[in-house]
Amino acid sequence: MKIPYYPGCTLNTFAKSFDESARDAASxxxxxxxxxxxxxxxxxxxxxxxDNLIALSAPAKVLSNAGKEGDTLTTLCSVCYNVLxxxxxxxxxxxxxxxxxxxxxxxxxxxxxxxxxxxxxxRDKVGFDKVKAAVKRPLAGIKTGAYYGCMLLRPFEDMGIDxxxxxxxxxNLLKALGAEPVEFPNRIECCGAHxxxxxxxxxxxxxxxxxxxxxxxxxxxIVTSCxxxxxxxxxxxxxVVSSTPGYTGxxxxxxxxxxxxxxxxxxxxxxxxxxxxxxxxxxxxxxxx
Amino acid sequence: xxxxxxxxxxxGNNIAATVDTKKVAEEMKKLPGVVYTCDYKFMCSSPGxxxxxxAIKENKLDGLIVxxxxxxxxxxxxxxxxxxxxxxxxxxxxxxxREQCSWVHxxxxxxxxxxxxxxxxxxxIERLKKNRPLKKIxxxxxxRALVIGGGIAGIQAAxxxxxxxxxxxxxxxxxxxxxNMARLSETFPTMDCSQCILTPKMVEAELxxxxxxxxxxxxxxxxxxxxxxxxxxxxxxxxVDEERCTGCGECIEKCPFKTESAFELGxxxxxxxxxxxxxxxxxxxxxxAPNCPKIQKxxxxxxxxxxxxxCIDFKMEDKIVTEEVGAIVVATGYQLMPNERFGEYGYxxxxxxxxxxxxxxxxxxxxxxxxxxxxxxxxxxxxxVVFIQCVGSRDEKKGxxxxxxxxxxxxxxxxxxxxxxxxxxxxYVFYMDIxxxxxxxxEFVRKAIEHDDAMYLRGRVSRVYEKDGKVxxxxxxxxxxxxxxxxxxxxxxxxxIVSREGADTLAQKLGIGYDKYKFYNEYHPKLRPxxxxxAGIFLAGTCMGPMDIPESVxxxxxxxxxxxALFSADEMAREPITAGVNKTTCNACWDxxxxxxxxxxxxxxxKDRQGNIVKWLARVNEGVCQGCxxxxxxxxxxxxxxxxxxxxxxxxxINSF
Ligand SMILES: Cc1cc2nc3c(=O)[nH]c(=O)nc-3n(C[C@H](O)[C@H](O)[C@H](O)COP(=O)(O)OP(=O)(O)OC[C@H]3O[C@@H](n4cnc5c(N)ncnc54)[C@H](O)[C@@H]3O)c2cc1C
Ligand code: SF4
Ligand code: SF4
Numbered sequence: 053m054k055i056p057y058y059p060g061c062t063l064n065t066f067a068k069s070f071d072e073s074a075r076d077a078a079s080x081x082x083x084x085x086x087x088x089x090x091x092x093x094x095x096x097x098x099x100x101x102x103d104n105l106i107a108l109s110a111p112a113k114v115l116s117n118a119g120k121e122g123d124t125l126t127t128l129c130s131v132c133y134n135v136l137x138x139x140x141x142x143x144x145x146x147x148x149x150x151x152x153x154x155x156x157x158x159x160x161x162x163x164x165x166x167x168x169x170x171x172x173x174x175r176d177k178v179g180f181d182k183v184k185a186a187v188k189r190p191l192a193g194i195k196t197g198a199y200y201g202c203m204l205l206r207p208f209e210d211m212g213i214d215x216x217x218x219x220x221x222x223x224n225l226l227k228a229l230g231a232e233p234v235e236f237p238n239r240i241e242c243c244g245a246h247x248x249x250x251x252x253x254x255x256x257x258x259x260x261x262x263x264x265x266x267x268x269x270x271x272x273x274i275v276t277s278c279x280x281x282x283x284x285x286x287x288x289x290x291x292v293v294s295s296t297p298g299y300t301g302x303x304x305x306x307x308x309x310x311x312x313x314x315x316x317x318x319x320x321x322x323x324x325x326x327x328x329x330x331x332x333x334x335x336x337x338x339x340x341x
Numbered sequence: 342x343x344x345x346x347x348x349x350x351x352x353g354n355n356i357a358a359t360v361d362t363k364k365v366a367e368e369m370k371k372l373p374g375v376v377y378t379c380d381y382k383f384m385c386s387s388p389g390x391x392x393x394x395x396a397i398k399e400n401k402l403d404g405l406i407v408x409x410x411x412x413x414x415x416x417x418x419x420x421x422x423x424x425x426x427x428x429x430x431x432x433x434x435x436x437x438x439r440e441q442c443s444w445v446h447x448x449x450x451x452x453x454x455x456x457x458x459x460x461x462x463x464x465x466i467e468r469l470k471k472n473r474p475l476k477k478i479x480x481x482x483x484x485r486a487l488v489i490g491g492g493i494a495g496i497q498a499a500x501x502x503x504x505x506x507x508x509x510x511x512x513x514x515x516x517x518x519x520x521n522m523a524r525l526s527e528t529f530p531t532m533d534c535s536q537c538i539l540t541p542k543m544v545e546a547e548l549x550x551x552x553x554x555x556x557x558x559x560x561x562x563x564x565x566x567x568x569x570x571x572x573x574x575x576x577x578x579x580x581v582d583e584e585r586c587t588g589c590g591e592c593i594e595k596c597p598f599k600t601e602s603a604f605e606l607g608x609x610x611x612x613x614x615x616x617x618x619x620x621x622x623x624x625x626x627x628x629x630a631p632n633c634p635k636i637q638k639x640x641x642x643x644x645x646x647x648x649x650x651x652c653i654d655f656k657m658e659d660k661i662v663t664e665e666v667g668a669i670v671v672a673t674g675y676q677l678m679p680n681e682r683f684g685e686y687g688y689x690x691x692x693x694x695x696x697x698x699x700x701x702x703x704x705x706x707x708x709x710x711x712x713x714x715x716x717x718x719x720x721x722x723x724x725x726v727v728f729i730q731c732v733g734s735r736d737e738k739k740g741x742x743x744x745x746x747x748x749x750x751x752x753x754x755x756x757x758x759x760x761x762x763x764x765x766x767x768x769y770v771f772y773m774d775i776x777x778x779x780x781x782x783x784e785f786v787r788k789a790i791e792h793d794d795a796m797y798l799r800g801r802v803s804r805v806y807e808k809d810g811k812v813x814x815x816x817x818x819x820x821x822x823x824x825x826x827x828x829x830x831x832x833x834x835x836x837x838i839v840s841r842e843g844a845d846t847l848a849q850k851l852g853i854g855y856d857k858y859k860f861y862n863e864y865h866p867k868l869r870p871x872x873x874x875x876a877g878i879f880l881a882g883t884c885m886g887p888m889d890i891p892e893s894v895x896x897x898x899x900x901x902x903x904x905x906a907l908f909s910a911d912e913m914a915r916e917p918i919t920a921g922v923n924k925t926t927c928n929a930c931w932d933x934x935x936x937x938x939x940x941x942x943x944x945x946x947x948k949d950r951q952g953n954i955v956k957w958l959a960r961v962n963e964g965v966c967q968g969c970x971x972x973x974x975x976x977x978x979x980x981x982x983x984x985x986x987x988x989x990x991x992x993x994x995i996n997s998f
Contacts, residue, residue, distance in 0.1 A: 209738075216684075218684040237806035237813070241804070268808070
């Protein structure tokens with residue numbers, strides 16, 4: 053199986069380990085993430101004003117390129133996924149906007165590509181049971197908090213990947229990997245997102261809430277599906293540790309790193325050294341490495 | 342040559358602002374057959390009607406047109422006036438030059454409005470020329486009523502009809518009447534105990550000799566039409582002989598098996614042979630067959646052994662009874678929206694997140710805690726209680742768009758009940774707006790805030806989760822612009838009031854309309870609030886939409902008065918605007934039978950002298966036909982026509998355009 057894949061800018065630069073661990077994991081399971089021959093930035097935000105069509109032209113271009121390579125497109129970054137999926141819906145359902153956007157980007161794209169998050173590929177195309185069968189290094193005994201954030205799930209009518217209030221997809225994957233998922237209250241709260249640029253205080257507070265809430269529920273590890281969440285959580289770590297009595301920090305990794313780990317990929321290939329928080333002591337403690 | 346009069350109404354300035362009514366009248370005078378025209382400020386006023394009657398007599402008119410507002414408004418008024426002047430009332434026709442003309446045109450030079458009014462009136466004149474005098478249809482009326490649903494609205498309707506001297510059959514699907522009100526503890530705005538005001542009415546309904554109570558029963562099938570309904574009612578087997586049971590309760594006492602009590606909403610268990618609550622009417626237990634080991638596997642049978650009068654019969658079967666009634670009142674009430682839909686509030690997952698109705702049970706002296714406020718998880722008395730309003734209401738995305746109307750009030754009531762029972766407790770209320778319209782309602786809410794220290798926070802709750810035995814509520818206080826987090830012991834959700842499950846199926850059996858939320862439609866929201874479009878079927882209470890007890894009771898009485906008015910004569914007159922089948926051209930394709938939304942068309946056989954069927958024909962039952970005209974469009978051989986709107990009339994109107 054070959055699935056057209058859109059890495060997006062962050063995964064191509066700053067979050068290389070997210071990208072590489074996913075590609076390796078895919079081939080270990082038996083399919084290929086085929087990077088689009090041509091792609092550009094998705095714009096990184098879905099415009100909130102309904103007539104801001106120019107902001108849809110970049111993701112529309114990506115989608116139309118994808119349409120030339122197949123009928124599905126997968127992506128890893130929650131923000132890219134959010135922007136692409138919502139843009140695709142506009143192109144599919146709104147004839148007028150479609151005509152304007154197509155006219156502008158000089159393409160004839162009709163919204164027929166099925167945009168899937170990598171989690172959906174694993175769940176619906178591969179099947180978690182197949183993932184489970186491929187596990188060589190089960191993450192046994194690791195209490196893991198799956199952090200969804202907001203972009204992956206909301207707005208519910210557009211994303212539809214899972215129940216926006218009580219999602220399970222992430223936890224089910226973790227179970228397949230042998231880990232012990234913990235549901236924590238803030239797992240679908242915002243991390244502060246783009247406020248990282250101009251209001252660090254808010255980010256520290258919100259990301260701090262996510263991490264302390266996870267640890268408070270027993271989590272020893274947090275996995276994320278978004279480079280921005282990953283960045284915010286890791287970046288806030290020290291400040292939260294110093295301002296929260298009793299909190300000593302928690303490693304945060306991409307879910308694809310956890311996946312690669314469980315699939316038995318060489319540790320060096322997973323890019324843990326690029327993470328700010330160190331997951332190795334935990335893995336050693338649990339006897340996984 | 343016909344002698345037609347045309348009366349053009351100015352409707353104050355409503356029509357005259359954009360239509361030159363005088364010009365319309367003058368133009369109409371020029372048409373053949375029109376012998377009299379005039380325009381006047383208010384045709385519907387008393388002098389206007391006088392003028393109309395006089396003109397009919399003086400000019401020997403045999404038909405007349407009033408160009409005025411919608412026929413829905415005053416067609417009846419003018420037809421009555423025409424009848425008083427000796428004309429067949431159906432020789433009076435209305436042209437709508439207000440809603441369909443003056444109100445939609447803004448041209449104050451009156452050019453557009455006048456031309457259009459002239460065209461519309463001319464069309465009506467041509468239609469009138471093809472009119473045939475019609476006669477009202479007379480139908481006999483059976484003076485017995487059926488009330489479906491024994492909540493407070495249905496009980497009130499039944500009692501009032503019975504007091505009017507007419508027989509009533511009250512059908513209730515549960516083992517007891519009482520409905521949701523039986524669950525309430527105390528009631529706003531007077532705080533009298535719900536049982537104390539409801540139980541006497543329930544007992545009255547049981548004892549009134551004009552009322553037949555059919556509990557544990559449901560309507561299966563409804564045939565017929567106003568004055569003449571035939572209703573099949575399924576009487577579910579109670580496994581207890583109602584006639585002989587003395588209500589001693591021995592059987593309940595001795596039954597060894599328990600199951601979840603639907604009446605207590607998951608807060609308590611009940612026996613397998615049970616009455617829903619202690620004050621049940623009738624006080625006759627029923628056996629919950631699916632949970633009874635005797636009925637399922639022939640084990641146990643304890644109840645039958647202890648029953649003195651020996652009225653338990655495990656072999657009892659469901660029965661269908663048929664009743665003939667002249668009118669039906671539907672009062673099937675409401676239910677609450679399943680809270681499980683709101684994952685963010687943790688309902689169904691967190692034990693101490695409950696619904697407002699469950700809170701009523703906790704506060705009720707006959708409830709599972711004997712009226713003490715104790716939380717479900719560990720029975721502790723909660724010190725902090727958070728109430729969340731508008732859960733599912735006013736939330737088009739996840740719930741319903743409408744306001745549930747009673748929850749602002751009952752939440753205020755809950756904070757008071759809580760304070761009265763837990764003096765050092767603190768209540769918090771998250772609200773969007775406080776809607777307390779009603780006599781002494783606003784004062785009631787103020788009292789909760791000022792006297793009973795309820796802390797009202799204007800904003801929504803984003804998340805509710807458990808932490809160390811507490812229920813943490815995160816929300817916004819939009820008045821101070823801050824986020825708040827409350828460590829509560831219990832959370833109460835004011836969940837949206839929605840229509841009953843199965844409301845749509847019942848509506849289809851009855852042939853009445855419902856909206857997208859499956860609340861039943863009234864004929865006219867302002868002027869005919871308890872009637873349905875199906876003649877002879879009336880509505881009362883929350884099956885129409887959210888409302889409180891005073892309103893439900895008022896509607897029950899209103900529906901009863903409609904029924905009594907209908908029963909006041911032996912025959913009733915109906916509008917003759919009905920469909921008729923041309924027997925010579927009908928070829929029995931039955932397209933009309935399938936098309937008719939009211940099942941008004943019957944299949945009739947024509948026999949020869951030997952009694953052999955030679956032909957089939959469609960026949961319209963005039964009692965049922967509502968004159969919608971669907972069959973006219975459906976008939977391929979053009980064999981159906983609608984009296985008052987015949988093809989001939991409609992084409993004459995179109996041709997004159
Ligand atoms: C938590 C809460 C607190 C409230 N507190 C107050 C208060 O303090 N004061 C106040 O004025 N109002 C209050 N209300 C509103 C009040 O409950 C309603 O106004 C009232 O109960 C409506 O009565 P009803 O007869 O229309 O409906 P219901 O009480 O729902 O009765 C309908 C009856 O019809 C029966 N039925 C349904 N379908 C069928 C069928 N197909 N065949 C036969 N029978 C059928 C049902 O079993 C039921 O017995 C409260 C509501 C809630 C949710
Ligand atoms: S009555 Fe009050 S709480 Fe209930 S839906 Fe309306 S505004 Fe919301
Ligand atoms: S006019 Fe309407 S109600 Fe009457 S028979 Fe035709 S379809 Fe049925």
